[in-house]
Amino acid sequence: MTITLKAKDLSTEEVVRVARHNEELQVASDCWQRIKRCRAMLEEKIHAKEIMYGVNTGIGEFSEIVLDDEQIKQFQKYLIYNHSAGIGEPFPVEFVRAAITTRINVHAHGHSGCRPDITETLIAFLNKGVTPVVCEKGSVAACGDLAPMSQVAMLLMGEGEAFYKGERLSAKEAMDKAGIPIPGLQARDGLSTINGSNFVAGISCLLLHDIENLMKHIDIAAAMSLEALMANMKPYDNRLHELRGFSGAVTCAENLRQVIAGSDLLDGKHKTRVQDAYSMRSTPQVVGAARDAIRYLHSQVSIEINGVGDNPIFLPESDTVLTGANFQGTPIALPLDMVAVAVNMVCVMAERRMNRLLNPALSSGLPAFLTKGAGMFSGMMLSQYTSDMLIVEQRILSHPASNQSIPAAADQEDFVSMGMNGVIKMRQILDNAYAIVGLELMAAAQALDFRDFKPGVGTAAAHSTIREVVDHLDVDRPLYPDHNNMKSLVQSNKIIEAVEKATGKSLRGSFTIGA
Structure with missing residues (x-):
């Protein structure tokens, strides 16, 4: 049975069914329209050089630093590199799947500003059995679960590691075997993937x-x-x-x-x-x-x-x-x-x-x-x-x-x-x-x-x-x-x-x- 995310009525038991029992997941069509509309708004504002936190500024203590056009292109990559700072053994696969499920439901509201390709790739991870390798420890669960979610976001660049059919592989190898294209990260994509307490919620x-x-x-x-x-x-x-x-x-x-x-x-x-x-x-x-x-x-x-x-x-x-x-x-x-x-x-x-x-x-x-x-x-x-x-x-x-x-x-x-x-x-x-x-x-x-x-x-x-x-x-x-x-x-x-x-x-x- 396929579970359809509509942004508003996801149950804890449905998260368990996706995370633990590998039920397939999809997002309702009206949610895709909201995601696309939000992205179009964001791109207009980037073109107009409107200052937006985490899009054309640094983050945290660096939020007052405005980035130029070339830096905007590279910023999301370095954001994810810097925040992939956890430690310890990998989380169980079902914990990571639960976190990804709840993050997709955030995107489904159409207020996060990421490209649809990002949400589509997260769905593909779940439906095709590619699970990012994520260290257990490192999140303070305040600016979101930044460290663990960044290890998820690494895969969006084809980097990091993943579990696939019982093997621990490089992200690129796992995604190639599963037939998942690498979407890369553009403005806002990285932060929209990591900036919520989705590991705490999913677990x-x-x-x-x-x-x-x-x-x-x-x-x-x-x-x-x-x-x-x-x-x-x-x-x-x-x-x-x-x-x-x-x-x-x-x-x-x-x-x-x-x-x-x-x-x-x-x-x-x-x-x-x-x-x-x-x-x-x-x-x-x-x-x-x-x-x-x-x-x-x-x-x-x-x-x-x-x-x-x-x-x-x-x-x-x-x-x-x-x-x-x-x-x-x-x-x-x-x-x-x-x-x-x-x-x-x-x-x-x-x-x-x-x-x-x-x-x-x-x-x-x-x-x-x-x-x-x-x-x-x-x-x-x-x-x-x-x-x-x-x-x-x-x-x-x-x-x-x-x-x-x-x-x-x-x-x-x-x-x-x-x-x-x-x-x-x-x-x-x-x-x-x-x-x-x-x-x-x-x-x-x-x-x-x-x-x-x-x-x-x-x-x-x-x-x-x-x-x-x-x-x-x-x-x-x-x-x-x-x-x-x-x-x-x-x-x-x-x-x-x-x-x-x-x-x-x-x-x-x-x-x-x-x-």
Whole structure:
């Protein structure tokens, strides 16, 4: 299926489909008309020698230096050379594809001033599988993601490197093999390619998709632990959460009830506590707060990928050139930090429920550390150590990036968003979270093996899926293969699929109230 960009209604999931699943992309015909109209306006102004930032002036601290006609021809090339200043290993291919997708959607508005050839070439990169090699680090996400986007723009001159059909090649060789002409750079073309926070926005689309699946695993793991701990089920009544009104809590409680539906614990015949510990009964409130934070990030990213993140911006309808700071990454960087804290928060709660499963003083009759051979065997004691180490790393990584501005460019760029730091650390937080939640799921499955009541339909499906990759821990064995298998299982989303198939409906997500 081909995704058509119309400048205004690109979804985060469509970015994922292009970036991760290689769906083809095109731009609507009316967008091409806007792009051409804007370019014609720009060329008229160049001919009239009207001063325009980044077109016939330098950039940053050099914005007051006016370029002559010959310099204008060469400036875009040297701009891209100078800004290709990143460092580190290459970004994953899907991250680069996501960034290019969001940049094309900026061009589709018809306010960037580039030649249509530039946008056409970016589309060809996606549709023909040519992905620029881009260093992970170097962007402060304020004047746009200048360093990484410049490595994308290098290919527009036939320079740099690219991945093509699994090979790392010179840009020219990759483009020749894919049949993509080299458009070169003329006035404005380079800056119109790099001057937006498109890596931060594009990567955020992928992270949001994966965080949403993580949150569904959080709900499943919580439900399994609640059953294994013989929880009082009243705190998950939908009426309780609707009375308070937070949509995230309503969503979490509904997912918990969906997973637990059919459990013997719901018939009132099994003795439970009057009130459980906070890590149990406040799960909807805490996980719900995280979901609300995720929904806010999703809203901000959705606005960004459909907006005009560029500088300057050209308005053909009024023959106007506006300079400003629409490249500034803070609108995403700030909620990214909030979601980093939120994911860490729900991981802490997951570890606390796991602690209750392992601690015989708190587990409602489960054997110590979930082993029948306590003393001779240690059961899952060391699994908690692993979880705790990851939790501490999460806490370190949860320190905000968006308040870490360091001035650059002789103080012309004296406040920057550090949004790239935000997405890089969010990626690591998410990777750790897969493991932390996987360990709770593993402990909950082990605990349920010691219970003699019928679990919920969703709980049983999750338990069965876990047992496909991790056996019951009867006698001690090295646990690192089990830990790694559980992390991979969470990343695969097979538990979600099994629960949804068994219960007959999809688990609710965070992005849309009432979804």
